[in-house]
Amino acid sequence: MMLTDLTIAQAAEGLRKRDFTAVELTNAHVEAIDALNGRLNAYITVTADQAKEAAAHADKTLAAADAPTLTGIPLGIKDLFCTKGVRTTAASRILGDFTPPYESTVTANLLANGAVFVGKTNLDEFAMGSTNLTSAFGAVENPWRRNGDDTPLVPGGSSGGSAAAVAAHLAMGATGTDTGGSIRQPAAYCGIVGLKPTYGRCSRWGTIAFASSLDQAGPMTRTVEDAAIMLAAMAGHDVKDSTSADIAVPDYRAACGRSLKGLRVGVPAEYRAPGMSAELQAVWDRGVAMLREAGCEIVDVSLPHTKYGLATYYIIAPAEASSNLARYDGVRFGDRREGASLDELYERTRHDGFGEEVRRRILVGTYVLSAGYYDAYYLRAQKIRTLIQRDFTQAFESVDVLLTPTAPTAAFGHNEKPEDPVQMYLNDVFTVPASMAGQPALSVPVSLDSTGLPLGLQLIGRHFDEETLIAVGSALEKAADFTARPTFRAGAAA
């Protein structure tokens, strides 16, 4: 077995048993990146030298007792997290060579837990997208291929680089951020596990903002147990983020394998979207059967405002983004285009610096906040958001967790992207409602579709009840026994 094939849990054990060193583990991943990143473009920046140094340090820590859990574990970091001394791009031209003099709270927590960062992963520009096609640093290729078909596929987005890196074994785990599905959807497309924690579980400090009331960092891994391990290291209260929750971080790993006897699983009728493929419906049904088998009680529930989720999301997220992205003006950092006047400097800098999708969302957001439109769009969306939140609150009075598909389809080809942006936004239909309500949600790969591409199911939990998600997720994982691996991965490169 190759070192890159290990899970985080296995590697952590191997390191402690001296089966291999942290340097060996990191080198194996750096070599895999060297071999495959040229094709997959999962990383924008590879930090091989720093990683090797950190790994050598990890080996010393491991020699002493009580090394923290992630000591020596190579991780990929979505290039939306500010990393001290390492260029941070948000996959945008506008940040230029911006190198933060500070470390985001989430990555600082991971470093404190001993993790080794092998690089900054690709994403949709400013995390806006579901394909990773909007990156200023080029598209990411999904390591999976359809059976007998070499068409390059999208990895999903916005955390597409993280998903591809983890799926192709170019990292043991990676951080993602999820605003409307940006962890879960690419996890489903790439056949890995993605966990979006409850809003407020992980600090947003030092993570480049897209939509502040929705953004939440989370782990992307190959197993549910690994997600639990990573989340425990990432989460926690942070006084520097007023919206971070002052709630103790439980031992998430302990929830793996917990008995599901008597647990009630809700199946929301509204997610049975018209036009859902029979294949996806079948996967969902299989998931239901697996959980019933594991001792759960299956309950039909209703989330009546689900159908408004997408429209509401595409008002609120761009509104916040239009304001959050105002700071990229070329005055204090990032790329600047000179102009004869201040306005011209702004216009040229922002026109050249932002890609088409980011510009579209800034315009939409500016529009919905404008005088005369605010009430009709933003205010109304906020009201509906409250109703969506109430849907979940009511549902969780009768169930402990919800089971839905993660995305309407499997990964599609780079050239199969819908021309109509609204059609594109439909990708987020199952993930957006949980984001709007701040619920934690987990995507677990369950099976392959008829073309050989992974499909995932989503579990949505109560606020700050990631443990139930992990318990149910690990049961689902066990029952599904998803062992398929992508075409492109470390040691198996074609």
Next chain:
Amino acid sequence: MTYTLEGSTGTWEIVVGLEVHAQVISQSKLFSGASTLFGGEPNTQVSLIDAGFPGMLPVINHECVAQAIRTGLGLKAHINLESHFDRKNYFYADLPQGYQISQFTHPIVGSGVVEIELSDGSTRQIGVTRLHLEQDAGKLLHDQDPKRSFVDLNRAGVALMEIVSEPDIRSPEEAGAYLRKMRQILRYLGTCDGNMDEGSMRADVNVSVRKAGEPFRTRCEIKNVNSIRFVTQAIEIEAMRQIEVWESGGSVDQETRLFDPGRGETRSLRSKEDAHDYRYFPDPDLLPLVVEQSWVDELKACLPELPDEKRARFQTEYGITAYDSGVLVAEQSMADFYESVAKGRDGKMTAAWMTGDFFAALNRTGKAIEESPVGADKLGGMLDLITDGTINGKIAKEVLETMFETGEAPLEIVERKGLRQVTDTGAIEAAADEIIAANQDKVEQYLGGKDKLFGFFVGQVMKATQGKANPAIVNDILKKKIHG
């Protein structure tokens, strides 16, 4: 007394509302830990939050919240236990985040009132609509380079209180009185230093004009006026401009204007059509600001005595006039000085000396009361010497002056200069005899009805005793001797 302006079509009255921007006294900024000290080298008091770096988040500074609540209480205003922060979005180089964090729909302080006093002694209540907390912007420096502008972010993110008045003000004098009173209250509370020349207090002035009995007409806003004198000038000039516009058949456009004191005119800055669409929306980085009533009560209990109450107390406790009392409470330091002198002494006498010779001496030497060479103990000591008859009032003036020059204690000066009052009746009688003998003609005239001449005799005796004679004894002796 109604203030009006005469136009060609008749009499106009003016309607003014003021928005005061008061910089909060606090160690650090509203949402960051950077220092608020005035006068630092450019860009030395800037945190990554103030500079709007990627991923930075604001965290509310509770001292600024306490200051806003104290101010609200000082304005007898309603404190909103839940308030919200909103983003006011616009692009400018002095605004690093691209938005100002402010309070739009739910301010921390609701309606209150400020009582102003006018020169004719009348008082008026001016309504306060609201007070909210917001961030200050940075400063653009245009004079450092012929082609480029520089940005100093030291001030960016410093807490401001925007205090909005009702359109209750009806004259430039009232506007001045309102601003002085506001500044006095803020200084008493220690929530803003009120220094308009350093920019820590600024005013936006809303002006409109109307004929008596009419509803409000369109107003113009004059931005960022930085002295009380300029505010009163700007109101008058703007009101006259508007009257001319109306009377020439035009109509006043709602717009933002600038006051140019050099040219004595206001100029259009931007019209309503060009007005920014600030796209206010709740700041998703901040939770609603919720304060406990018990905390408000605590802050209220620790509030200092405010000028209105102090003034009333001085009148009843020390028996001084409303006028003197008003003068003495103008500044907290003066009022404190007065009280420490007046405690256990004659309050009226203390007030008379303080508002008279003492303030005159301070003015002459250009010193603030905090740096007075004559402290409360010395001034009190001097008053004691008058009261116990050691010196008379005339000599006291000399003693006071010497104290200002040398800083000596009053008794020291009296002894060194031999200024003790002469109460020895023998010496006074001898002097009186001599003067009566030398001025028999005047004695005749006096006895013949020229009462005023009595002063002449007193003056001569005082002169003969180098001013040291006790005036009461001099009076007695002269009366006895002349009337026989």
